[in-house]
Amino acid sequence: MVLSDCSRQVVWMHTLMGELSYPLYPVPICGDNQGSIFIASNPVTEKRSKHIDIRYHYIREVVERKLVEIYFIDGDKNPADLLTKNLGHIKFLQFRPAYGLHFFNTAKAIT
Numbered sequence: 001m002v003l004s005d006c007s008r009q010v011v012w013m014h015t016l017m018g019e020l021s022y023p024l025y026p027v028p029i030c031g032d033n034q035g036s037i038f039i040a041s042n043p044v045t046e047k048r049s050k051h052i053d054i055r056y057h058y059i060r061e062v063v064e065r066k067l068v069e070i071y072f073i074d075g076d077k078n079p080a081d082l083l084t085k086n087l088g089h090i091k092f093l094q095f096r097p098a099y100g101l102h103f104f105n106t107a108k109a110i111t
Contacts, residue, residue, distance in 0.1 A: 003031050003040050003070065007062040014067050026066050030073040030080075037070050 010027045017024050040059040079098035
């Protein structure tokens with residue numbers, strides 16, 4: 001479901017950049033759920049996935065149009081956890097560079 005919502009944002013970005021005559025390559029989307037990646041990549045509807053609302057199958061069309069590429073990322077190495085979970089100090093420091101976050105010690109800057 002999150003992959004589908006993210007793909008909608010990517011399509012919007014492709015439309016905006018297309019209007020500005022700035023071509024975009026396929027945007028990589030990383031997910032840590034192999035089941036959702038399989039459903040997004042496989043155009044066949046299976047008996048086990050019939051309960052999923054039809055709007056969440058939109059990502060299949062986006063993948064087919066080559067606007068996004070879906071990759072698997074291990075749950076322990078997913079930098080999105082920094083924005084979605086309360087992380088311990090070690091994981092926080094591990095994921096912080098992926099966002100370009102830098103903290104400066106103001107006490108040292110004054111002296």
